[in-house]
Amino acid sequence: MRVGILGGGQLAQMLTQAAVSLGLDTAIYDTAPDTPASRLTHHNGVGAWDDLAALRDFAAACDVLTLENEFVRAEPLIALADEGVSIHPSGRTLAKIQDKLIQKQTLIAAGLPVPPFEPVASVADAAHAGATFGYPIVLKKRYGGYDGYGNATVLRHSEVAEAYARLSASGAALMAESFVSFARELAVMVVRGYDGETRAYPVVETVQRNHICHIVRAPAGIPRHIAALAQEIAVRAVQAFGGVGIFGVELFELLDGQIVLNEIAPRPHNSGHYTIEACVTSQFENLLRAVLRWPLGDVTQLRPAVMVNLLGTRTGETSAADIAPALGVLDAHVHLYGKREGRVGRKMGHITALGATVADAERIAVRAASLCTL
Numbered sequence: 001m002r003v004g005i006l007g008g009g010q011l012a013q014m015l016t017q018a019a020v021s022l023g024l025d026t027a028i029y030d031t032a033p034d035t036p037a038s039r040l041t042h043h044n045g046v047g048a049w050d051d052l053a054a055l056r057d058f059a060a061a062c063d064v065l066t067l068e069n070e071f072v073r074a075e076p077l078i079a080l081a082d083e084g085v086s087i088h089p090s091g092r093t094l095a096k097i098q099d100k101l102i103q104k105q106t107l108i109a110a111g112l113p114v115p116p117f118e119p120v121a122s123v124a125d126a127a128h129a130g131a132t133f134g135y136p137i138v139l140k141k142r143y144g145g146y147d148g149y150g151n152a153t154v155l156r157h158s159e160v161a162e163a164y165a166r167l168s169a170s171g172a173a174l175m176a177e178s179f180v181s182f183a184r185e186l187a188v189m190v191v192r193g194y195d196g197e198t199r200a201y202p203v204v205e206t207v208q209r210n211h212i213c214h215i216v217r218a219p220a221g222i223p224r225h226i227a228a229l230a231q232e233i234a235v236r237a238v239q240a241f242g243g244v245g246i247f248g249v250e251l252f253e254l255l256d257g258q259i260v261l262n263e264i265a266p267r268p269h270n271s272g273h274y275t276i277e278a279c280v281t282s283q284f285e286n287l288l289r290a291v292l293r294w295p296l297g298d299v300t301q302l303r304p305a306v307m308v309n310l311l312g313t314r315t316g317e318t319s320a321a322d323i324a325p326a327l328g329v330l331d332a333h334v335h336l337y338g339k340r341e342g343r344v345g346r347k348m349g350h351i352t353a354l355g356a357t358v359a360d361a362e363r364i365a366v367r368a369a370s371l372c373t374l
């Protein structure tokens with residue numbers, strides 16, 4: 001049985017690792033031939049995200065397709081599904097999530113809490129959002145943003161024109177959102193099976209540094225009723241899109257304990273990497289189970305865990321030697337993503353540490369990360 005993965009980055013690499021343990025074969029489709037995950041399989045497809053013919057050839061060699069990033073185009077996936085190809089999450093689900101404006105409209109239509117937002121097609125529209133919501137506002141590209149690229153926080157009216165011009169420079173469609181003064185950022189992984197069954201992993205706290213996820217504390221140190229609310233909202237958000245697979249749901253916890261949705265990712269998520277070591281079933285294994293119509297796995301967390309991302313601190317070649325010192329730290333699990341070239345701020349790997357408490361795990365993870373020289 002072969003699972004075709006659209007995208008060959010670190011998420012595909014970890015998905016391949018889970019696939020191997022289940023006796024599955026993988027194939028990778030990406031725009032470049034040499035990706036971290038394509039080196040792990042003999043079955044590779046190379047082509048543009050909208051190359052229907054290349055995608056069709058690739059799909060012909062696979063039993064089911066899934067995806068690991070949102071740069072994949074929805075339209076060809078919808079066309080292939082209409083030809084009988086099994087793709088999960090579906091192109092239709094992807095289309096509703098990929099466009100941040102449609103995503104928010106779908107969530108609000110489902111009665112879910114999101115920050116006030118408006119479509120923006122001109123400087124005047126952006127200024128209108130600022131006047132309506134009050135500053136600051138966050139201008140966002142509707143498509144293709146990741147790790148904060150594609151967002152601009154606009155503090156005052158005088159900054160609107162410059163921020164609009166910068167974000168829309170390449171013709172990008174934008175939206176505006178009210179700035180949320182959150183107490184904490186939370187995230188929940190939700191797996192949804194073929195029959196609509198959902199299972200929510202524990203609520204984690206995510207800390208971003210320069211808009212990139214820096215640290216994940218699992219579970220989040222929040223009262224039980226807030227965790228239950230966050231899980232309920234995350235599950236309802238996933239149900240609003242109706243797809244099969246694994247979904248990362250990002251949330252804001254407000255100072256008064258209210259939960260507001262930030263965004264949803266239709267794929268394995270950085271905030272769910274801790275599940276590899278800390279949960280009965282990892283987010284990657286559960287994605288495979290879901291798309292193959294197999295029973296979903298137990299999402300119970302077995303031990304407190306903290307994940308720290310390993311970001312590049314220099315340009316140039318990296319190797320396993322750069323993580324070797326961290327291997328001496330007990331209870332730290334080091335993952336390297338096989339990216340040959342390092343770059344300042346690039347996600348090169350991560351460390352998950354297990355501990356008796358979250359604080360314990362954090363000390364171990366931070367210490368191990370400090371020994372890496374990526």
Ligand code: ADP
Pocket residue numbers: 115138140145146147148149150151177178179180181185208211250262263
């Ligand atoms: P990306 O798709 O690039 O990850 P997000 O929309 O998730 O972008 O935003 C990245 C980070 O920017 C969030 O994790 C959060 O810290 C901050 N952010 C996004 N939207 C808002 C908002 N409306 N108010 C306050 N902070 C926000």
